[in-house]
Amino acid sequence: MANAVLLPEIVKLLEEGHTVTLPLRGYSMRPFLEDGRDKALLRKPESINVGDAVLAEIAPRHYVLHRIVSIEGDRVTLRGDGNIGVEHCRLGNVKATAVGFYRKGRDKLDSTDGRKWRIYSWIWTRLLPLRRYLLFALHPHIPRRWRKQGTITNIERA
Amino acid sequence: MITKKGFHLRNVCGEYVIVAEGLENIDFSKIISMNESAAFLWNKVDGKGPFNIDDLASYLCEDYDVDYDTAKRDAKDIVEKWFEAGIIEQQELVLA
Numbered sequence: 687m688a689n690a691v692l693l694p695e696i697v698k699l700l701e702e703g704h705t706v707t708l709p710l711r712g713y714s715m716r717p718f719l720e721d722g723r724d725k726a727l728l729r730k731p732e733s734i735n736v737g738d739a740v741l742a743e744i745a746p747r748h749y750v751l752h753r754i755v756s757i758e759g760d761r762v763t764l765r766g767d768g769n770i771g772v773e774h775c776r777l778g779n780v781k782a783t784a785v786g787f788y789r790k791g792r793d794k795l796d797s798t799d800g801r802k803w804r805i806y807s808w809i810w811t812r813l814l815p816l817r818r819y820l821l822f823a824l825h826p827h828i829p830r831r832w833r834k835q836g837t838i839t840n841i842e843r844a
Numbered sequence: 845m846i847t848k849k850g851f852h853l854r855n856v857c858g859e860y861v862i863v864a865e866g867l868e869n870i871d872f873s874k875i876i877s878m879n880e881s882a883a884f885l886w887n888k889v890d891g892k893g894p895f896n897i898d899d900l901a902s903y904l905c906e907d908y909d910v911d912y913d914t915a916k917r918d919a920k921d922i923v924e925k926w927f928e929a930g931i932i933e934q935q936e937l938v939l940a
Contacts, residue, residue: 692872695856699870707871725873 693741693749696728697781705729705785714752714766715739717824718806724789726751728782737807739798740764741782744773751784753811767810770818845923847890851931853883862886862931876929881908882922894935897923 696706706728713721728741734757741751742764750773752764762780765772786797796802813820851862860883864871878886881904888903889895900919905912926932 691857691859695854696872703868705869707869707873709873727869 694747697741697743700728700730700782703730706782707788708751710751710787713825714750714768716768716821718767718803718810719787719789723791724787726787727785727795729785731780731783734762734777734780734783737811739784740780741784742773742775743779743781744775749781753807754780755811768821845896845932845934846894847886847932848930851890853878853886853890862929876931881918882925885919885922 696708699706708726708728709722710719710724710726711721719726726739726741731738731740734740734754736754736757738754739751740754741749742762743749744764750764750766752766752769752773754762755765755772756763757777760776760778762775762777763772764775784798786795786800786803788794789796798804850865852865854861854863860878860880862876862878864874884907885900885903889899897916897919900922901912901916904910904915904918908915910918923932
């Protein structure tokens with residue numbers, strides 16, 4: 687189901703006070719969170735702080751789950767852990783905070799209050815100047831047009 | 845058979861989906877979409893005790909213009925799909 691359809695419904699449920707488990711798509715929170723593999727546990731934000739991973743509506747019906755890198759008054763700046771660029775929104779567009787993540791098919795939550803997430807966050811956000819090289823090293827991506835014709839790569843075989 | 849606890853039919857922007865719901869948490873990583881007639885049947889049986897394929901077939905006959913044999917075949921298909929999706933289960937036989 688398309689995000690634009692599902693997410694407004696999810697936001698409604700969060701506002702009613704439910705927590706919601708949401709499968710994650712996309713590569714913008716690499717390396718911690720992987721497309722199609724991991725899930726986030728979300729709840730309505732109580733307080734919104736720099737460093738939080740939040741669900742934000744950055745344009746009408748366009749939602750992202752990214753990390754807050756700065757808050758100035760009402761203006762919030764976000765950057766996905768796997769991204770170089772930033773997005774902006776208002777405090778009111780922050781619809782949910784991530785309580786934690788279910789990773790690699792496990793049932794155990796990696797809480798955002800927990801040691802693992804906090805240590806990862808501390809290190810990864812400080813490595814921002816090196817991020818573009820780290821992301822490439824962690825997930826080497828060779829554009830399709832550069833690949834030799836007729837050779838079958840691992841990715842295609844898998 | 846009976847419906848499993850914790851699976852509820854929701855209408856998400858005009859589409860019927862079954863979502864796994866706990867007391868507090870709603871799990872969108874396990875959603876199953878349903879067409880209109882499946883959703884109709886689910887509402888008939890969810891939380892209302894045991895049912896069998898004949899029950900489903902007669903519900904279909906009541907509300908849709910089908911003959912009983914076709915309805916029964918459809919009901920069988922749907923029950924298979926619901927088992928596969930893990931949203932219904934066989935009742936346990938209680939031997940007193």
